Amino acid sequence: MSISSRFSVGIHILALININKESTTTSEFLASSVNTNPAVIRKIMGMLKKAGLIEVRPGIAGSKLTKELAEITLFDVYKAVNVVQENDLFSIHDNPNPLCIVGKNVQNTIEPIFTAAQVAMEKVLISVTLEDVVKDIEAKENIS
Amino acid sequence: MSISSRFSVGIHILALININKESTTTSEFLASSVNTNPAVIRKIMGMLKKAGLIEVRPGIAGSKLTKELAEITLFDVYKAVNVVQENDLFSIHDNPNPLCIVGKNVQNTIEPIFTAAQVAMEKVLISVTLEDVVKDIEAKENIS
DNA sequence: TTAAGTTGTAACTATTTTGATTACATGTAT
DNA sequence: ATACATGTAATCAAAATAGTTACAACTTAA
Numbered sequence: 001m002s003i004s005s006r007f008s009v010g011i012h013i014l015a016l017i018n019i020n021k022e023s024t025t026t027s028e029f030l031a032s033s034v035n036t037n038p039a040v041i042r043k044i045m046g047m048l049k050k051a052g053l054i055e056v057r058p059g060i061a062g063s064k065l066t067k068e069l070a071e072i073t074l075f076d077v078y079k080a081v082n083v084v085q086e087n088d089l090f091s092i093h094d095n096p097n098p099l100c101i102v103g104k105n106v107q108n109t110i111e112p113i114f115t116a117a118q119v120a121m122e123k124v125l126i127s128v129t130l131e132d133v134v135k136d137i138e139a140k141e142n143i144s
Numbered sequence: 145m146s147i148s149s150r151f152s153v154g155i156h157i158l159a160l161i162n163i164n165k166e167s168t169t170t171s172e173f174l175a176s177s178v179n180t181n182p183a184v185i186r187k188i189m190g191m192l193k194k195a196g197l198i199e200v201r202p203g204i205a206g207s208k209l210t211k212e213l214a215e216i217t218l219f220d221v222y223k224a225v226n227v228v229q230e231n232d233l234f235s236i237h238d239n240p241n242p243l244c245i246v247g248k249n250v251q252n253t254i255e256p257i258f259t260a261a262q263v264a265m266e267k268v269l270i271s272v273t274l275e276d277v278v279k280d281i282e283a284k285e286n287i288s
Numbered sequence: 289t290t291a292a293g294t295t296g297t298a299a300c301t302a303t304t305t306t307g308a309t310t311a312c313a314t315g316t317a318t
Numbered sequence: 319a320t321a322c323a324t325g326t327a328a329t330c331a332a333a334a335t336a337g338t339t340a341c342a343a344c345t346t347a348a
Contacts, residue, residue: 001145001227001305002235004335008254009237016246026294033244034237037337042295058295059344074257083145089265091146093153093178093307100177102160104288105281110152113218113272121233121265128257140249145334148306170323181308186324202324203315237336 006081009034010044014077015134017054017063024062044081051080069131078125087111089118150225153178154188158221159278161198161207168206188225195224213275222269231255233262 012034017025027045031038045063048054053072056063065072078084092110096103156178161169171189175182189207192198197216200207209216222228236254240247 001148001334002229002232004145005235005237006335007234008250008258011254012237012240012246012250015250016244019246028294033241033247035239035241035247036237037339038295039297039339040337043297046296056295057344059293059346061294061345063295085146088146090151091149091306093149093156093180095179096156097177097179100160101285102156102163102281103177103179105284106152106156106159108284109277109280110155113268113277114152117265117268120268121261124257124261124264133253133257136253137246137249140252141245144248145305150306172323181310182324183309183311183326184307187326190325200324201315203317203322205316205323207324235335 004081004083006044006047007078007083009036009041010048010077010081011074011130011133013041013044013048014053014065014072014130015137018065018069018130018134019137021064026061047081048077051076053077053080069134070129072130073126074128074130074133075122075125077130078122084118087115087118089121090114148225148227150188150191151222151227153180153185154192154221154225155218155274155277157185157188157192158197158209158216158274159281162209162213162274162278163281165208170205191225192221195220197221197224213278214273216274217270218272218274218277219266219269221274222266228262231259231262233265234258 013030016030016033020029027038027041030041030045034041045054045056049056049063052066053076054063055066092107092114094107096106098104157174160174160177164173171182171185174185174189178185189198189200193200193207196210197220198207199210236251236258238251240250242248
């Protein structure tokens with residue numbers, strides 16, 4: 001099972017809003033770039049808005065970032081689009097048998113390990129900003 | 145979305161086979177400790193067997209580990225039970241529009257970042273052995 | 289003030305995965 | 319031969335994903 005593509009779509013949306021900042025970036029325009037439905041885009045934009053990453057207003061076409069690219073990390077996007085809950089990257093089977101030494105203690109033994117693994121992953125996301133992403137997109141474009 | 149509990153159940157199974165090594169550990173016994181169905185246990189045991197972590201034979205009750213506890217990492221279990229595919233912890237939306245600078249390049253830009261995040265998580269799993277887990281389970285048991 | 293265009297959101301759908309369950313063939317040992 | 323285990327397939331309900339349609343609410347401009 002994979003983490004929802006809402007995350008990569010969220011990154012795509014934010015990068016494109018920035019790159020396209022001289023024009024108005026509507027959900028329809030974004031949808032044609034992402035290759036999905038405008039309603040899907042609007043739903044994700046609603047999450048990005050709720051997280052304070054973008055400004056969008058009913059009836060008004062377009063949207064813009066509320067912060068500088070360098071001030072938005074991929075972790076911010078990841079949290080915004082709600083793809084992995086706090087301390088819930090790994091699920092642990094519940095109600096193991098408390099009469100068994102293993103059943104009684106596995107959960108408490110495993111949980112901190114799973115948390116550490118999740119945190120290590122999230123730290124990588126914290127270390128990358130949208131500025132890094134956009135610069136890399138532009139660099140790749142110039143090469144090709 | 146969370147990573148399947150097959151992983152935590154796999155750890156539970158291996159730990160219990162070891163702790164119970166003086167007796168025979170049947171799928172029914174394991175099922176009662178994990179609190180699930182024996183067929184579920186057998187399916188996961190089949191994966192652990194295929195990965196070379198345990199010995200089980202048709203018709204013969206019980207199973208044992210093929211290696212020392214200290215030689216089995218949680219990463220081995222994680223790979224065995226097939227909960228996350230290689231380079232596929234995060235899914236990326238496909239067929240973005242190649243006529244858009246972002247659509248054309250996001251995938252290639254994002255992929256290495258996602259891979260790095262996944263690897264960071266997996267490194268934590270590599271660093272923990274079943275011996276660590278079993279010792280912690282026993283320590284918790286002695287305290288309580 | 290009406291018309292056109294956009295966002296916000298709900299409802300519905302197909303697909304996929306999970307985890308549980310039942311059933312039974314296959315294999316082993318007494 | 320009987321009893322018991324494992325191996326495995328088929329089936330099911332529940333949950334999440336991603337797409338689609340539809341429409342209300344809002345804004346702007348003619």
